[in-house]
Each structure stands twice: as structure tokens, then as C-alpha cells.
Amino acid sequence: MVTIAAIIYEPGSTTKNKTGSWRTFRPIMDNKKCIKCENCYIFCPEGTIYEDENGDFKINYDYCKGCLICVNECPVNALTSIREEK
Amino acid sequence: MMNKKQFPREEYFAPGHRGCAGCGASIVARMALKAIGRDTIVVNSTGCLEVFTTPYPETAWKVPWIHTAFECAGAVAGGIERAIKALKKRGKYKGRKLVVMPISGDGGTADIGFQSLSGALERGHDMVYIMYDNEAYMNTGVQRSSSTPLFASATTAPAGKISKGENNPKKDMAMIAAAHGIPYVATACISYPEDFMRKVKKASDIEGPAFIQVLQPCTVGWGYSTENTIKIGRLAVETGLFPLYEIENGDFKITYKPAKRKPLKEYIKMQKRYRHLTDEDIEILQKNIDEKCKLLGLE
Numbered sequence: 001m002v003t004i005a006a007i008i009y010e011p012g013s014t015t016k017n018k019t020g021s022w023r024t025f026r027p028i029m030d031n032k033k034c035i036k037c038e039n040c041y042i043f044c045p046e047g048t049i050y051e052d053e054n055g056d057f058k059i060n061y062d063y064c065k066g067c068l069i070c071v072n073e074c075p076v077n078a079l080t081s082i083r084e085e086k
Numbered sequence: 087m088m089n090k091k092q093f094p095r096e097e098y099f100a101p102g103h104r105g106c107a108g109c110g111a112s113i114v115a116r117m118a119l120k121a122i123g124r125d126t127i128v129v130n131s132t133g134c135l136e137v138f139t140t141p142y143p144e145t146a147w148k149v150p151w152i153h154t155a156f157e158c159a160g161a162v163a164g165g166i167e168r169a170i171k172a173l174k175k176r177g178k179y180k181g182r183k184l185v186v187m188p189i190s191g192d193g194g195t196a197d198i199g200f201q202s203l204s205g206a207l208e209r210g211h212d213m214v215y216i217m218y219d220n221e222a223y224m225n226t227g228v229q230r231s232s233s234t235p236l237f238a239s240a241t242t243a244p245a246g247k248i249s250k251g252e253n254n255p256k257k258d259m260a261m262i263a264a265a266h267g268i269p270y271v272a273t274a275c276i277s278y279p280e281d282f283m284r285k286v287k288k289a290s291d292i293e294g295p296a297f298i299q300v301l302q303p304c305t306v307g308w309g310y311s312t313e314n315t316i317k318i319g320r321l322a323v324e325t326g327l328f329p330l331y332e333i334e335n336g337d338f339k340i341t342y343k344p345a346k347r348k349p350l351k352e353y354i355k356m357q358k359r360y361r362h363l364t365d366e367d368i369e370i371l372q373k374n375i376d377e378k379c380k381l382l383g384l385e
Contacts, residue, residue: 012100067108
């Protein structure tokens with residue numbers, strides 16, 4: 001069960017753990033307002049914000065914990081937050 | 087509009103780790119790995135970062151990573167560096183520069199890991215030592231460390247009727263590292279990513295030991311809401327509390343000079359660990375900062 005010397009053979013394997021369920025508030029990205037300053041991209045503690053093939057920044061809600069640093073650091077208010085509801 | 091593709095797109099730090107929402111330590115790790123790139127060997131002594139990134143059998147790291155006890159990040163990094171040197175002599179890793187990056191918290195650097203760090207710096211191992219400074223032992227529940235600033239409340243130095251919290255000023259680790267006469271020492275803050283990443287890259291290019299102290303606000307220990315991590319770090323720099331500088335081969339240089347220093351009160355009022363302070367107490371802290379800034383040439 002336990003590997004020898006507790007070696008973990010698979011790098012980056014925490015991706016199995018979807019931390020999106022931690023969220024209370026959900027950040028919403030408005031790509032029309034975005035000026036691509038990359039503030040949200042670099043300040044995200046999870047690295048959930050990614051650039052898609054069109055060069056637009058998107059949020060991966062599988063892992064976003066809803067800390068809202070991105071909303072706070074956006075200089076043009078392209079990011080807003082809403083309460084997570086189900 | 088800023089130029090596109092400012093920051094490297096490769097991710098060496100996977101999501102899904104168990105860090106708190108708004109964690110600063112994960113930002114430190116993510117930025118540092120982006121700056122150096124794939125050829126990094128991370129030596130991580132015990133602490134928040136180690137615990138939340140590697141819940142066995144998972145790991146958030148996409149680069150070689152080793153866990154050491156609190157005491158020996160410096161020693162283990164030194165050993166790895168010498169092993170790489172020996173293997174290179176036998177013709178391995180041709181043309182590759184492998185960077186050994188020990189990363190420890192303020193407890194693992196300034197308190198428990200101090201002697202092995204001091205030894206490693208003195209012996210001159212080629213490494214990039216990163217101290218992520220959240221000013222207490224956050225992993226075990228906000229116990230004071232020697233990096234805890236004056237008057238901050240911690241669970242082992244609680245503020246109350248008699249005590250005002252921590253009664254000793256913060257240990258100046260960057261200057262202690264500089265006193266070893268190593269080629270590169272710098273302070274950085276996660277709120278200034280370009281500055282921090284440039285320093286890490288520079289440190290990795292320099293032969294010999296480099297030490298970088300990164301201020302990293304902690305949402306749990308400092309007591310503020312998660313979205314303010316970057317804002318508080320920025321305030322720490324702009325008030326002059328945590329000056330950003332680098333010392334390269336003995337040359338001291340301030341790398342970020344705030345146009346006008348903000349009053350410390352703005353920084354203090356945002357944090358729960360300082361909520362017991364009166365205006366007179368803040369005045370004492372402000373005076374300390376003014377003196378320090380004068381010494382460093384910040385206005």
C-alpha cells in the first residue's frame with residue numbers, strides 16, 4: 001500500500017482533488033472588459049485561470065476555491081463575484 | 087494595454103492542493119517555479135507548504151521534490167548540490183543547469199533550520215534559498231516565531247490585559263544572510279510578481295548561495311478576508327514596513343521605492359492580529375519603521 005520511502009511517482013497528482021467544492025463565492029470573468037494585464041493569472045494561488053486558444057482568460061471552476069483575489073486585483077472590474085448556489 | 091505573454095505559461099505547481107483559499111505560500115511556490123522553470127529540485131522543510139502540497143499519495147509539485155525535517159533544509163540542499171556536481175564530473179546532465187531550491191517558512195529558516203542554513207551559506211553551496219515569511223508558525227496554529235513582528239498577537243504570545251502580543255521585534259533574516267558574505271541576498275513580496283520572479287531568476291543564474299526572503303500574507307494567521315492577500319502585501323511594502331531590496335556582491339540596492347510612504351495605520355487596521363493596538367502603540371511601530379527606512383535610504 002505505502003510505497004518504499006513514501007515516494008510519490010505521479011507528479012502533479014493533487015489534480016484528482018477537485019477543490020471547486022470549497023467555494024462560497026464564484027468569480028465571473030467578462031472577457032469583453034478584460035485588458036489582459038495578467039494580474040488574475042499570476043496572483044491566483046491555484047493557477048486556475050488559464051489562457052484559451054483565442055487568448056482569452058478563463059477560470060477553471062473545478063479547482064477555484066473562491067478566494068476572490070482575482071476580483072480584488074482586476075484593474076478594470078472585468079471580474080465580478082456572485083454567491084455560489086445550487 | 088500591457089504586452090502580451092508577460093508571464094511564463096508553464097505550470098509546475100498543480101491545482102487541487104489543500105492550501106487555504108487565498109493562500110500566499112502557494113503563490114510563492116507557483117511564481118518561483120515559473121521563474122526558474124523545469125530544471126529545479128525543490129527541498130521543502132516541514133511547514134505549511136510541505137503539508138498542504140503533499141497529502142500522501144498525492145503531490146502538487148511537477149518538479150523533483152524532497153521533504154526534510156525542520157532542521158535540515160540547508161544541509162539536504164547542500165548534499166544534493168554536491169551530488170549533482172559529482173555526477174556532472176562523470177558526464178551526466180551535460181549542458182544543463184540544475185537549480186537546487188530549498189524553500190522553508192520563517193520557522194524553518196529563522197528558528198529551527200537556522201544552523202543548517204548558516205552552514206550551507208558559509209560553505210558556499212550553489213542554491214536558491216527561498217524563505218516564505220508569513221511571520222508565525224501558521225501550519226500548527228499561529229505560534230510565534232522569531233519572525234513575528236512587534237505587537238502582533240499569536241497563540242503563544244496572545245494579546246490580553248498585560249501583554250500586547252509579541253514583545254520582540256522581527257528578526258532581520260535577509261541582513262543576517264547578507265552578513266555571511268554570500269553573492270546574492272534579496273527581499274521580495276508576492277504582490278510584486280515581476281520583481282520577485284526577476285530576483286529568483288537572477289539568483290538561479292548566480293553561482294553560489296542566494297537567499298531570498300519573500301513576505302507572504304497569511305489569511306488565517308493575520309486575520310483578514312481571503313481576497314486581500316495581495317493588497318496587504320502591497321501595503322506592507324508601500325508603508326515601508328517591508329522594503330524590497332537586493333544585495334549583489336555587497337552592493338545594496340533598493341528595487342522598489344514607494345513614491346510616498348503610506349501611514350502604517352492602513353496596514354494595521356486590516357488585520358485581526360493587530361486589533362488590540364491603540365493609536366499610541368501604532369505610533370511606536372511607525373517610529374520604528376521611520377528609523378529603519380531612514381537607515382536604508384527610503385526617503
